[in-house]
Amino acid sequence: MTVEGGVQYSKIAEIKGPLVVVDDVESAAFDELVEIETTEGEKRLGKVLEVGNGKAIVQVFEGTTGLSISGTKAKFVGKVMEMPVSKEVLGRVFDGLGRPKDGLPDPIADKFVDINGEPMNPEQREYPKDFIQTGVSVIDGLMTLVRGQKLPIFSGSGMSHNLLAAQIARQASVVGKQDDFAVVFAAIGVQYSEAEYFRRSLEESGALKRSVLFLNTADDPAIERIITPRVALTVAEYLAFELGMHVLVVITDMTNYAEALREISAAREEVPGRKGYPGYLYTDLSTLYERAGKLNGKKGSVTQVPILSMPSDDITHPIPDLTGYITEGQIVVGRDLFRQGVYPPINILMSLSRLMKDGIGEGSTREDHSEVSNQVYDAYSRAQEVRALAGIVGKAGLTEIDLKYMDVGDTFEKEFLTQATDENRTIEETLALMWKIVSKLPKNEITKIKDKYVEKYYKEE
Amino acid sequence: MASNSALESTIDKILKNTEQDILANIKSGLDDSQQNLDAAVPKLESEYDKIISDGKKEADKIEKQITGSADIEARNKQLMALEEAVDKVFSKLLDQVANADRSGDYSNLIKTLIDEATKILGTSEIIISTNVKDKDIVQSALSQFSGAELSSDTIDCLGGIKVKSKDGAMTFDNTIDARIERMKPLIRKEIAAKFGVGN
Numbered sequence: 001m002t003v004e005g006g007v008q009y010s011k012i013a014e015i016k017g018p019l020v021v022v023d024d025v026e027s028a029a030f031d032e033l034v035e036i037e038t039t040e041g042e043k044r045l046g047k048v049l050e051v052g053n054g055k056a057i058v059q060v061f062e063g064t065t066g067l068s069i070s071g072t073k074a075k076f077v078g079k080v081m082e083m084p085v086s087k088e089v090l091g092r093v094f095d096g097l098g099r100p101k102d103g104l105p106d107p108i109a110d111k112f113v114d115i116n117g118e119p120m121n122p123e124q125r126e127y128p129k130d131f132i133q134t135g136v137s138v139i140d141g142l143m144t145l146v147r148g149q150k151l152p153i154f155s156g157s158g159m160s161h162n163l164l165a166a167q168i169a170r171q172a173s174v175v176g177k178q179d180d181f182a183v184v185f186a187a188i189g190v191q192y193s194e195a196e197y198f199r200r201s202l203e204e205s206g207a208l209k210r211s212v213l214f215l216n217t218a219d220d221p222a223i224e225r226i227i228t229p230r231v232a233l234t235v236a237e238y239l240a241f242e243l244g245m246h247v248l249v250v251i252t253d254m255t256n257y258a259e260a261l262r263e264i265s266a267a268r269e270e271v272p273g274r275k276g277y278p279g280y281l282y283t284d285l286s287t288l289y290e291r292a293g294k295l296n297g298k299k300g301s302v303t304q305v306p307i308l309s310m311p312s313d314d315i316t317h318p319i320p321d322l323t324g325y326i327t328e329g330q331i332v333v334g335r336d337l338f339r340q341g342v343y344p345p346i347n348i349l350m351s352l353s354r355l356m357k358d359g360i361g362e363g364s365t366r367e368d369h370s371e372v373s374n375q376v377y378d379a380y381s382r383a384q385e386v387r388a389l390a391g392i393v394g395k396a397g398l399t400e401i402d403l404k405y406m407d408v409g410d411t412f413e414k415e416f417l418t419q420a421t422d423e424n425r426t427i428e429e430t431l432a433l434m435w436k437i438v439s440k441l442p443k444n445e446i447t448k449i450k451d452k453y454v455e456k457y458y459k460e461e
Numbered sequence: 462m463a464s465n466s467a468l469e470s471t472i473d474k475i476l477k478n479t480e481q482d483i484l485a486n487i488k489s490g491l492d493d494s495q496q497n498l499d500a501a502v503p504k505l506e507s508e509y510d511k512i513i514s515d516g517k518k519e520a521d522k523i524e525k526q527i528t529g530s531a532d533i534e535a536r537n538k539q540l541m542a543l544e545e546a547v548d549k550v551f552s553k554l555l556d557q558v559a560n561a562d563r564s565g566d567y568s569n570l571i572k573t574l575i576d577e578a579t580k581i582l583g584t585s586e587i588i589i590s591t592n593v594k595d596k597d598i599v600q601s602a603l604s605q606f607s608g609a610e611l612s613s614d615t616i617d618c619l620g621g622i623k624v625k626s627k628d629g630a631m632t633f634d635n636t637i638d639a640r641i642e643r644m645k646p647l648i649r650k651e652i653a654a655k656f657g658v659g660n
Contacts, residue, residue, distance in 0.1 A: 007581060008632040024630050026583050073632070084646060088540075091533050104537055105544040108653040109646055205522070206529020209536075424518065 008037070008075040013055065015064050015072075017267030018223040020046065022074045025056040031116065033081045034058045039071035045097065046074075047081060049268070059264055061097060063221035080116065083231045084109030085238040090182060091209045093199055096216025096224040098231035113238060115230040117291050126294040129358040131365055132248065132303060135171035135424035136164070138346045138417050141434050142373050143331055146359035147174070147246055148294035150304040152254075154320050155333035156313040162194050163421055164333070164344045165252050165307055166201045169211065171424045172248050179299075180245040183211040186232035188225045189256030192217050205422075212239075225260040233291045233302070240300030247300065249292070252307035258285070258319045274318040282322045289326045315350075329353040342418055349381055365427050368453040372434045375448040376412070379441060383409025401445065408440050435459065547652045558637055559619045563598060571595065571622065572602045574635045575609065578624035585609060586627040590616045 011023040020036060034046040036058070046060040058074060060067075083098045086109050093102040098115075100106060128148030134140055145151055155161035169183045185202070187195055195215040202208040212235055216228045229251050236247040251257075258277060265278035273279040292304040306327075310320050313335055324330055334347030360369040386405045390398055398406070416433045419425065425433075435457045438446060446454055561567070579585050585608040591599045593615050599622060603609050616623055621636035641648070 006633075008634070009630060010632065011630050026631070091536060102537075104540050106646065106649075108543075108650055108658055110650075112646070203530065203533070204526060206525035206527070209529045209532045422522075424522075 006035075006076040006078040008073050010073045012069045012072045012074065015067055015069060018060055018064055018221075018264055019049070019267050020058045020060055020064060020067065020072070020074065022056045022058060024054055025051065025076070026054075028056045028076050029080075031080045033077040033079055034060075035075040035077055036060055036067070037073040037075065038067060042066075045081070048076070049264075057268070059223060059226075061221065061224045061227055063223060065221075080114050081227070082112040083115050083234045084111075085113050085235055085242075086110035087239075087243060089212050089235055090239075091211065093213040093215065094231070096188070096214060096220055096228040096231075098214065098227075098235075101215060110242075111238075113234050115227065115234045116287075117230070117234060117237060119287070119290065120293050120295065124295050124297075126296050127358065128294055128301070128303075128355055129364075130301075131175065131359045131427075132246075133171075133173050133175045133427055134168045135173075135426075136167060136344060137419055137425050137430040137433060138344060138348060139168075139331065140365075140425070140427055141369075141416070141430040142348050142376065143329065143346075143351050143353040144356040144359050144365070144369075145172075145303065145305070145353065146355040147301040147303055148292060149329075149353070149355045149359075150289050150292040150306070150327045151329050151331060151353055152320075152323050152327045153305060153307040153331045153333060154315060154323075155307060155309050156335055157309050157311075159309075159333050159335070159338045160343055160345060161307050161309065161333055162190070162197070162252060165250050165305070166198050167344075167421055168305060169198075169248070169250050170201060170205045170207045174246050175427065180243070181210060182236075182239050182245045182247045183207065184214070184232050184236040184239070184247055184249045185211060186214040186216075186228050186249065186251045188216050188228050188251065188253055189218050189220075189222070189260075190215070190252065192219070222256075222260045222263055225257050226264070229254075229257060229288050233288065236302045237291065240302045241295060241298045244299035247302050249302060249304045250307070251288075251304065254285075254306045254308040254323065255311065255319055257288075258308075277318050281318060282325065285319075285322055286326050289323070328355050337413070337417070340413075342413055343421065344417070344419065346417065348377065348417075349384065366431055368449065368457060369427075369431060371449040371453060372431065372438060372457070375438050375446060376416075376434050378448060379405065379408045379437065379445075380412050383412065401442070404441055404445075408437055411437050411440060543653060543656060543658055546656060547649055550652050551648075555619060555641070558641075561620070563594060567620075568598050568602060571598050572605060574622050575599075575602060575606055575624070578622065578633045578635045579606065579609070581633050582624060582626055582631050584626050584631075588612050588625045588627060590614060590623045590625070592616055592618050592620065595620055595622075 009022050009025055012020060013023040014021040028048050028051045030048055030051060032048045034048060036044045036046055044060055044062040046058040048056050049059050050057040084107055086107055088107040092100065092104065092107060095101045128146045130147040132145045132147055134145060139145060153161055153164065169185050172183060174181050185198060187198055195217050199213060202211050202213065214228050214232045216224050232249060232251065236249045239245045240247045258281060261281065261284060262277050265272065266276065270278055273281060289304060289306065292302045294301040306323070308319055308323060310317050329352045332347045332350040334345050337345035337347060357370060361367060383405045386398065386402045387409060389402070390406065416437060439459045443454060443458065575589065579587060585606060587609050589599055589609055590612040596615060600611055603611060618636040618638045621640065623636055624633045
């Protein structure tokens with residue numbers, strides 16, 4: 001924050017897509033905030049993308065619709081874009097640029113923080129190993145989320161990923177500890193009805209008071225979407241590392257973010273990479289995903305669950321592909337299960353949490369968690385094979401043990417995977433359901449669990 | 462007589478057998494019932510536990526909903542009240558600034574503002590605009606800034622100056638209004654702190 005403010009330039013050389021080229025600029029800095037004033041006096045925000053030869057290229061967040069070369073003015077504010085942060089942001093709803101959207105005044109800020117964030121020093125990182133309970137059995141039981149982890153949800157258009165995102169945001173908690181927990185929810189390019197659903201869902205469940213919402217709707221300018229995850233992560237970092245809270249950041253939909261990036265890249269006439277996305281898509285995504293983690297000597301943590309819808313359900317598409325390189329596992333939403341009416345339709349065979357092993361077991365969840373989870377994976381995988389076989393030879397051609405595996409598959413989908421959107425299962429309930437599935441198999445088929453746990457938890461039907 | 466006693470003994474035997482059968486049936490029925498009852502107890506207990514735990518969960522959920530929305534409502538009312546108070550302080554402050562005495566240090570302030578503006582624009586070839594009240598003060602300060610001119614048009618502001626390069630390409634707003642606007646978030650924080658909110 002400075003009293004000097006900035007110089008306003010009135011020579012606009014060119015307006016191209018979301019970009020404005022300002023001429024005769026004496027001094028401007030990379031990423032500097034720019035206030036564009038239209039001939040009608042309307043103000044829009046932007047940032048400097050490039051400076052040189054007396055020109056500055058400004059990316060206008062709210063779009064350039066209605067701007068003309070004559071009469072438009074660009075004021076270089078003399079600072080980068082900042083987000084006012086304080087504990088007061090909890091329970092608030094903001095737009096994609098961090099401006100209040102709930103009819104309340106700006107929060108009283110403790111400080112103003114650069115939204116681009118500081119990259120975490122790898123040396124300072126602490127290995128994530130504490131369990132977060134989402135209340136969703138399939139996640140807690142089979143692809144456990146750990147504090148400080150980045151675990152994306154890969155979905156497809158029209159599927160129930162937003163329901164799942166809202167459920168996780170409502171239910172997520174740190175079990176057995178009195179640590180403060182907060183949820184930062186960033187919706188990027190979602191429909192108005194979805195944005196309303198997220199807001200109402202958190203409000204009605206009482207979870208809004210520990211949440212911060214950033215809502216960029218589909219009718220907001222696409223370029224704003226570049227900023228939304230950054231303001232959300234800035235607030236998350238403040239809550240985590242300054243106030244010591246454990247913060248879960250849910251970002252939906254990262255595909256809309258990548259498309260906004262592609263739009264800017266095309267307007268800048270950069271050489272396109274795969275499917276027209278810029279060559280630096282990987283680097284850009286990493287600047288967001290790598291803002292998750294825990295720091296040595298700091299109490300809080302930032303956990304990220306970015307959600308992205310895969311165009312044509314294609315997991316090899318550049319967005320899920322590059323996301324998968326950076327994040328620590330993935331949760332894949334399956335079209336087949338969705339069509340069967342299963343909620344949450346998570347395809348466990350394509351999903352995994354790479355940090356799960358460190359966040360479960362004695363002292364975190366329960367001693368038998370890892371082994372029973374492996375057994376359930378194994379049994380469901382076998383059930384899928386048996387189902388395929390039954391499709392060829394018919395059910396009559398299956399052996400008795402094959403039929404048991406088919407039963408396991410059905411029980412898994414109907415009782416374990418299927419869950420109401422307002423059903424918050426504890427880890428104990430989840431583990432009990434996993435044992436119910438395992439107990440459908442004869443003991444000699446249980447090969448991944450130690451005998452002592454089988455003795456303790458196996459309940460033959 | 463003999464046939465009568467044989468008949469009676471047969472009847473007694475049948476009665477005894479029937480009695481034994483009935484008693485055995487009753488006993489087996491009792492045992493079955495006892496077994497069923499014994500088996501039902503843990504089932505009932507687990508059902509009972511489930512109902513209690515579901516009820517507790519539901520109660521927790523409702524409690525969270527009620528306290529959550531009450532907390533948010535109370536906080537929002539507090540925020541609105543605070544904002545109202547901050548606005549009152551602000552408008553009083555702006556009134557005081559607008560009616561401030563223009564003698565004494567004010568002319569030095571205007572010189573500082575012009576100096577700052579020429580440095581930021583990087584040129585002394587400038588046109589200065591100000592409000593009616595400050596016109597004379599700015600005019601007298603111009604002697605120290607060669608190349609600077611006072612615009613004949615006045616602007617609507619609390620005080621201070623607005624500077625434009627002579628080629629019209631650059632403008633720098635150094636009015637008191639603009640400076641207050643730039644500092645507004647920090648001033649709000651200071652005012653809020655006086656009301657005991659924030660640091």
